[in-house]
Amino acid sequence: MAFSMMLRRPVCSGPIMQQVMRLATQPAVKPNLTQNTIQSLKSTLLKTETTPIMNSVRSFRTSAVRFAEGKSGDHSKLWVVERVASAALLPLIPLALIAPSKILDSALAIIMVAHSFWGLEAIAVDYVRASIFGPVIPKIAIGLVYLVSIATLGGLFYIITHDVGLANSIRQFWSIKAGQKA
Amino acid sequence: MQRSFRLFSFINSNRDKVCEILNKPYSGHKAAPTVSKKPVDPRRIFKVYRFGGIASKEKPQVMNYDLDISTCGRMVLDALIKLKDMDPTLVFRRSCREGICGSCAINLQGSNCLACITAIPPDKTINIYPIPHMYVIRDLVVDMTHFFEVYNNLRPYLVRRDAGPLGKFQYAQSIQDNAKLVGLYECVLCACCSTACPSYWWNGRRFYGPASLLHAYRWIVDSRDEDTEQRLFELRDDFRAFRCHTILNCTLACPKGLHPGFVIAKLKRLIAGLDKKPPPEIDTMKFSSSGS
Numbered sequence: 001m002a003f004s005m006m007l008r009r010p011v012c013s014g015p016i017m018q019q020v021m022r023l024a025t026q027p028a029v030k031p032n033l034t035q036n037t038i039q040s041l042k043s044t045l046l047k048t049e050t051t052p053i054m055n056s057v058r059s060f061r062t063s064a065v066r067f068a069e070g071k072s073g074d075h076s077k078l079w080v081v082e083r084v085a086s087a088a089l090l091p092l093i094p095l096a097l098i099a100p101s102k103i104l105d106s107a108l109a110i111i112m113v114a115h116s117f118w119g120l121e122a123i124a125v126d127y128v129r130a131s132i133f134g135p136v137i138p139k140i141a142i143g144l145v146y147l148v149s150i151a152t153l154g155g156l157f158y159i160i161t162h163d164v165g166l167a168n169s170i171r172q173f174w175s176i177k178a179g180q181k182a
Numbered sequence: 183m184q185r186s187f188r189l190f191s192f193i194n195s196n197r198d199k200v201c202e203i204l205n206k207p208y209s210g211h212k213a214a215p216t217v218s219k220k221p222v223d224p225r226r227i228f229k230v231y232r233f234g235g236i237a238s239k240e241k242p243q244v245m246n247y248d249l250d251i252s253t254c255g256r257m258v259l260d261a262l263i264k265l266k267d268m269d270p271t272l273v274f275r276r277s278c279r280e281g282i283c284g285s286c287a288i289n290l291q292g293s294n295c296l297a298c299i300t301a302i303p304p305d306k307t308i309n310i311y312p313i314p315h316m317y318v319i320r321d322l323v324v325d326m327t328h329f330f331e332v333y334n335n336l337r338p339y340l341v342r343r344d345a346g347p348l349g350k351f352q353y354a355q356s357i358q359d360n361a362k363l364v365g366l367y368e369c370v371l372c373a374c375c376s377t378a379c380p381s382y383w384w385n386g387r388r389f390y391g392p393a394s395l396l397h398a399y400r401w402i403v404d405s406r407d408e409d410t411e412q413r414l415f416e417l418r419d420d421f422r423a424f425r426c427h428t429i430l431n432c433t434l435a436c437p438k439g440l441h442p443g444f445v446i447a448k449l450k451r452l453i454a455g456l457d458k459k460p461p462p463e464i465d466t467m468k469f470s471s472s473g474s
Contacts, residue, residue: 072418073418073420076418
């Protein structure tokens with residue numbers, strides 16, 4: 001979902017759409033008139049600048065509520081996968097640590113990186129918002145999340161294939177004896 | 183069915199238990215202390231957020247008012263009305279004074295509540311702010327336009343496949359099916375829950391918020407409604423329902439004792455297809471021929 005967000009342009013960024021939004025949030029405009037008012041928007045643009053009541057509350061974009069109905073993706077399947085991954089980690093971590101093996105290490109690496117990726121993606125989507133940071137930085141943030149996750153997965157697989165493996169690396173913490181020189 | 187009854191009494195009586203579990207004292211609902219050290223001085227200081235509106239070019243400020251609460255009723259709304267007697271420029275919304283209209287939502291000592299049904303807390307200084315992260319029109323009055331727009335967008339009415347003549351007969355509903363709406367229909371749209379939700383603070387433009395999601399679930403789970411598939415289809419994207427991260431501030435804040443967090447969890451399971459809405463227990467069109 002975040003990847004498609006990175007590529008997708010905002011639906012309602014034009015000045016006409018913003019004016020529709022502003023007029024649509026005014027209680028005075030009846031909903032069945034909004035179609036006709038799109039044509040007359042250009043003429044009324046100047047008028048709305050001067051009426052103080054209309055400007056006393058700042059207008060803002062309510063794009064997804066009205067206009068992005070058909071374009072919204074299906075996140076529900078991914079949500080289930082995220083919960084399954086979290087549930088799978090619960091037995092997998094102790095199991096992989098108790099019985100170190102390449103298969104369990106690989107499964108652990110993949111599911112852990114996926115879990116962290118979805119968590120970091122949610123953080124970036126929640127906090128790095130276009131309304132504060134502008135149009136470019138949120139996409140960079142999501143890109144960084146992808147980068148960090150891919151790098152982590154690569155690093156973990158390197159440890160599994162060319163080094164002792166994940167579970168054994170953690171176990172090495174306990175193999176340090178007191179008084180041992182590093 | 184027994185399970186659903188137990189579930190709902192669990193929901194309605196469990197607010198204090200939720201607070202215990204979360205280890206956070208909820209100052210808006212302190213029970214009367216059984217052992218009081220000494221009677222609290224009724225002369226209190228009310229610190230109220232004041233703002234003239236964006237047309238006035240003033241900066242918002244917090245004004246201090248001294249009020250002897252023995253001269254007014256027990257509730258915060260009574261104190262606010264007394265404050266308005268002292269300073270007529272103070273502005274706030276209120277209507278029913280009994281917690282059913284949802285107008286007087288405020289932020290009291292850091293927690294959202296309805297002023298008319300919240301007793302004045304036993305503190306020396308009482309902080310009254312508008313509900314958080316909403317555009318302030320003036321003083322304690324905030325712009326609820328977007329909140330209500332989102333609510334209207336989820337079609338908060340019964341939708342049936344063939345919209346026959348309305349009002350000719352009642353739609354039949356079993357007692358157990360009606361009991362499913364307990365804990366859902368009581369929502370007064372005060373926005374205490376939505377404005378307590380950090381996810382709604384950061385993404386209020388696209389995230390529906392706990393109040394609207396509670397109402398979305400209310401219309402989905404109603405046995406008389408037949409548009410379940412379309413309702414769930416409209417909620418499936420990443421922002422409308424799934425920005426909820428189970429923070430549970432909503433349940434803590436609800437002045438009516440409802441449990442939006444739990445309801446949203448059930449809603450997510452319905453959207454994902456893990457749960458299915460059961461068919462109505464009795465035929466909804468039962469009274470169509472006799473006409474009652």
